Amino acid sequence: MVLYGTSRINERGHLEIGGCDVVELAEAYGTPLMIYDEVLIRRQCRAFVQAFQDKGMKAQVAYASKAFSSVAMCQLIEEEGLSLDVVSGGELYTALKAGFPPERIHFHGNNKSPEELNMALEAGIGCFVVDNFTELAMLHTLAEARKQQVKILLRITPGVEAHTHDYIATGQEDSKFGFDLNSGQALQALKQAVNQPYYHVLGLHAHIGSQIFDTKAFQLVIQRLAGFVQEAGNELGWPLSVLNLGGGFGIRYTREDTPLSPQEYVYALCDGVKQEWQAINQPLPEVWIEPGRSIVGEAGTTVYTIGAHKEVPGVRQYISVDGGMSDNLRVALYQAKYEACLANRMTAERSEVYTVAGKLCETGDILIWDLPLPPVKQGDLLAVFCTGAYGYSMANNYNRIPRPAVVMTRDSEAHLIIQRESYEDLLRLDVPLVSKVTQK
Ligand SMILES: Cc1ncc(COP(=O)(O)O)c(C=O)c1O
Numbered sequence: 001m002v003l004y005g006t007s008r009i010n011e012r013g014h015l016e017i018g019g020c021d022v023v024e025l026a027e028a029y030g031t032p033l034m035i036y037d038e039v040l041i042r043r044q045c046r047a048f049v050q051a052f053q054d055k056g057m058k059a060q061v062a063y064a065s066k067a068f069s070s071v072a073m074c075q076l077i078e079e080e081g082l083s084l085d086v087v088s089g090g091e092l093y094t095a096l097k098a099g100f101p102p103e104r105i106h107f108h109g110n111n112k113s114p115e116e117l118n119m120a121l122e123a124g125i126g127c128f129v130v131d132n133f134t135e136l137a138m139l140h141t142l143a144e145a146r147k148q149q150v151k152i153l154l155r156i157t158p159g160v161e162a163h164t165h166d167y168i169a170t171g172q173e174d175s176k177f178g179f180d181l182n183s184g185q186a187l188q189a190l191k192q193a194v195n196q197p198y199y200h201v202l203g204l205h206a207h208i209g210s211q212i213f214d215t216k217a218f219q220l221v222i223q224r225l226a227g228f229v230q231e232a233g234n235e236l237g238w239p240l241s242v243l244n245l246g247g248g249f250g251i252r253y254t255r256e257d258t259p260l261s262p263q264e265y266v267y268a269l270c271d272g273v274k275q276e277w278q279a280i281n282q283p284l285p286e287v288w289i290e291p292g293r294s295i296v297g298e299a300g301t302t303v304y305t306i307g308a309h310k311e312v313p314g315v316r317q318y319i320s321v322d323g324g325m326s327d328n329l330r331v332a333l334y335q336a337k338y339e340a341c342l343a344n345r346m347t348a349e350r351s352e353v354y355t356v357a358g359k360l361c362e363t364g365d366i367l368i369w370d371l372p373l374p375p376v377k378q379g380d381l382l383a384v385f386c387t388g389a390y391g392y393s394m395a396n397n398y399n400r401i402p403r404p405a406v407v408m409t410r411d412s413e414a415h416l417i418i419q420r421e422s423y424e425d426l427l428r429l430d431v432p433l434v435s436k437v438t439q440k
């Protein structure tokens, strides 16, 4: 079994994260419970920043808050000195309420509304990543009405296919994101943008997908963008000061996954940019990245209480837990794979094989197929590792299941950072029926 960050097995044979006994956390906060290892999150932030420093490269590391956004998380990112990438008014609002410095916020998204753009203009955010021609025209009109200069990056679709699940690949030509490079859209957008008086075009952005294990696709993107910069430079005499290469760095969900370290990803990006920019004889741009999953993914663990057991004779044994696709949609959506253990009996021999089902009313609500575990009893605690990215952030209330509580642990202390949703919370927005049926 892979133990991440500060996790260990303590003297009682229990899983411990950040010095806190997970069994005690489950008693104190209930289950399902999400536990974040604060030390591991900070370690990842620092590793990315340090790697750019090692290479002497001007850089910005922006945490992609879509992976997990909350007030406390934004505050931690601010303390670590990173920038923040948001993709909606809601993520922006969370960051602003957390006191995150607006000038370090980058705004993404393929369909930002006028209200969202105005909110970001009003806040004075650092940069907009403009995704399409509709936004290019609309943002400028809004900026002009406010007589406000805005910094932008253009999101480019480089035509590079990342080796990952189809639903999380974004760099291919047929994508809803960005200005396509091959068809000439990107050049057309750039020409338009540099001629708009309220735009300051900082540079280009490309994000090819998520959970990527090697650097080949990134190298190809850098090459394509260098070619574009040369072409655009010749035509427009346009200096590029920022090259944002997105996020997408992989993590180890299971033993089969073999991601690189933050350092290895960053070194490869820096070397690639240096080499390609030398070849086109242009001054080096700042390199920006936007990791999400690789900052929070391995730091998150979800703890469930095991309930029902069912055997399909000769086929499999199901055990059901008190959450499921309401707190982790990734298995149903991407056939994602996870590893797990019994947090209250870490050293017991794993002599059985179970399929872990959620409690939602869907056949596809399975969290893990064929998981070796010790013989389980009702009330045992199942800890699923590596749920820190796109778990809580994609949580939902299907079957009116309240979303879990979230704690962060460090130095043997746990801090609640998101309260468990209550049934009252579920009804907060409901409005009773105004009946038109007359009583007989
Ligand atoms: C534009 C953009 N930047 C950054 C990210 C973060 O990706 P990851 O969490 O894989 O690092 C994403 C998500 O894939 C994205 O779409």
Ligand SMILES: N[C@@H](CCCC[NH3+])C(=O)O
Binding pocket: 066, 168, 210, 211, 330, 334, 389, 390
């Ligand atoms: N939510 C996805 C990744 C999408 C990233 C956003 N572009 C996941 O869980 O893997």
